[in-house]
Amino acid sequence: MSKNAIIIGSGIAGLATAIRLKAKNYDVSVFEANESPGGKLSRLESNGYTFDAGPSLFTLPSLVDELFEISGEKPDENFKYYKKNIHCQYFFNDGTKFTAWDDQDKFINEITEVFKINAKSVLEYLDKSKRKYELTSPLFLERSLHKVNSFLNFNTLKAIASANNLDLFDTLDEVNRHHFKDPRLVQLFNRYATYNGSSPYKTPGIMSMIPHLEFNVGTFYPEGGMYSITDSLYALAKKKGVKFNFNSPVDRIICKNGVVEGIITKNEEHSADLVVSNMDIVPTYRKLMPDQKAPEKTLSQERSSSALIYYWGIRKQFPELDLHNIFFSGNYKKEFTDIFDHKKVPDDPTIYINITSKEDPEHAPEGCENWFVMVNVPPNSGQNWDEMISITKKRIISRLNKFLDADIEKLIETEEMLTPITIESKTSSYMGALYGAGSNDRNAAFLRHPNFSSKIKNLYFCGGSVHPGGGIPLCLQSAKIVSSLV
Template sequence: VKKVVVIGAGVAGLATAIRLAVQGFEVAVYEKNATPGGKLTAFNDNGFHFDAGPSLFTQPQNIEALFALANEPIADYFSYKTVPVACKYFYENGKTVQAYTNQQMFASEMEQQLGEPAANVTSYLHNASKLYQNVATIFLNFSLHKKSTWLHFRVVKALRSLKFAYLFKSLGNYNTRFKTEEAQQIFNRFATYNGSNPYKAPAMLSLIPHLEQTEGAFYPTGGMVSITNALHKLALKKGVHFHFNTPVQKIIYTDNQAKGIVVNNNNIMADVVVSNSDVYFTYKHLIGNHKKAQKVLKQERSSSALVFYWGINKTYPQLDLHNIFFTKNYQAEFDHIFKLKRLYNDPTIYINITSKQEQQQAPNGCENWFVMINVPANTHYEPATLIAQAKANILHKLQTMLGDDVSKHIVVEHTLHPQTIEQNTGSYMGSLYGTSSNSKMAAFLRHPNFTSAIKNLYCCGGSVHPGGGIPLCLKSAQIVSDLIKSDVKVAAHA
């Protein structure tokens, strides 16, 4: 049986391990942390449960596909439900919008609350769905860097449906088709789903709302960490071996062929190596190829985040599972994040409260707030300064918009900032999604799922094709396992 080692137990590493174990490989995962999940972990404090990283769950079919492939009943591992409102939006002018996942309801809410013609919303979402079905399904499911992808019969159809505007207009410019600034702001925000700037990123990103506004938004029972737990359990069931607290020091290669890894100064030999580590660090530390590492950095990093995990000793009925408090000047906020690399004093604030879905995620009469603002990836702030300034900005804005001094109700506080994101998960500069999509060619410049320099070395996860976020990371696992299947002759099925 051929041996595979996977470096890192992030969501993409876990999914790749499952797929390869099902294909009959002997798979071992080496993870530097004590637990699996990478960015997708959780912690508890004084009866408050906090998901540490991702909070929005879309496309559960990517998880279901893994259980179907492994021929295991998903219900024994994982359950989730749909949420009727994808997000509740708050504006400083007092307006609010509930983004219902029912398209008709969402369109009429936009008309009633903002005066945005419902037809503008439905036609936008219709175009997003078409774009997703024609283009994204090809580019998200296959390597962009293999000739076979370009010979695929659906590529011609995909390319035909690619309008000039999708590539050459920015998302912000494309979204001026909405009459109201508030509607533009909602649809510009989707660029942040891969850590990009809507005023730079191509209008191609207009397909993102298709995911949550058309396919739906979901909530996993037990919080987002249930995804990690389910995949870890499935991997164990399929015979994957896990080695936690085991940082990989080097990838062994000779004659430009990967031969294994070094852990605890011991050589572990393997036929295939898959790195779920940030591709920049894979080149810099694991391969020692500084030139290639620098090449990765030619692309701008995606934004990072500053998160406050607040245990709140009060309930706020006006809030939902996902809430956004918009800045008054979105363009200025993105200029600060990407151009000036500074904190903006009127940030857009995201608040996720899972106790709205499951009361037991917080003590009685309390709520577990995950409060996040976007910040530059390469912030040069000293963390204590960054945290103090951001906290003051957030509390001031919430006081204005909620009419309440939230600071009086914080009974538990933890923080996550770019430096701790890098320390915890090995994401260079703490960027959430690897590289940004701020250039028109971003999708093509993103690192492939294999390396041309070293045979039998593959890459999965948010820093490589097709990109960051749980759905795309799971797609990268599928692409990598398909590449390995066709590249490596598998021994008899285990």
């Protein structure tokens, strides 16, 4: 007789966990508060424009392919993607423009020409990035850090033996300044701290392993946009018999005598042999288990950054832009001081623009582009967001006008918006933080909540607010870890 599993939330980690448990012959039911799956990985349509509303960068597609493979399906028949030949277009405050090519020869030629740097220096940095990733991934990303047996294997001992080469005791900025003399290159490689919502001036130097995923492995684009990841995994889960309950917020997790017994929704009890919460770990304890002793030290950790996102339908096409575009601030350190120390929107924010109509023209009317315009901001702690939104929009438009020699405001045909407040209300992400707890601490990986409860049997956790962290690849890894623990 098969066992019954309940998943709370259908974000990317919840979908992946449902698929993995179904492959282990569990009867799986997913309860989702919203009317559709995906969590942050959602889609927005407005006046003929289509936007990927959440995550916009796709790396390590093999983690998605694996879900089809373990389900007995062929990935390329169900989920199609391709490798991008340009990772990102960079625009610096001094007028420098840089194209990060996927082709290594083109990339090296471009970076040496633009920054007048020795190619060997860049290749050494990326090689070290790769070695850090390969040393630490088996421990920090693929296994639970909260089980003793995770540390009793060759890969862990190898990583510990190489600890001096992992830059654990320097900040990412210190690592990059030591390696690169050009402040523009330091800024370029410092930006990878934002991939987990942290500051390059505080997060440990081991985060310099992140560029490996782009420059050595590659960036990819799923046909149809990022939401096609949600679509394909939802279709796979349904095909395999996972039951979905939408518009069904969970009120309580039922725990008796240290064992999970199910959930309560709309005054109705649903029994289960195990429960997996894909909800942010803070509201999981505060709202769903108020009678259980919460790990206060873990829940009180500093939150990661959040975002202000403007979805603009632009009545023009800009050939100098690509899928991913970064417009750097003039004072990067002050930007992160504003976010993490002063808890305010930066006066001079770095601007990220994602344009999926570059890859899928049907995402915008003919001759137009769909701009996802994002700046990093602090999580919500009671700031005057109405004022900040208005001021920030003016600053963004003013800077883009200079970079692109255009009057952007006159080109905006439609506008939608996402703020820390709406991020929290739509996805239950505590304080609107994009990645749960922040990573401005060298011990951050060990401080994140584990993927299981040490006090309540058969209760598990997946998603960006728990180990190993936020972002699509890590959320998929969290599902894999949960499956291995069950």
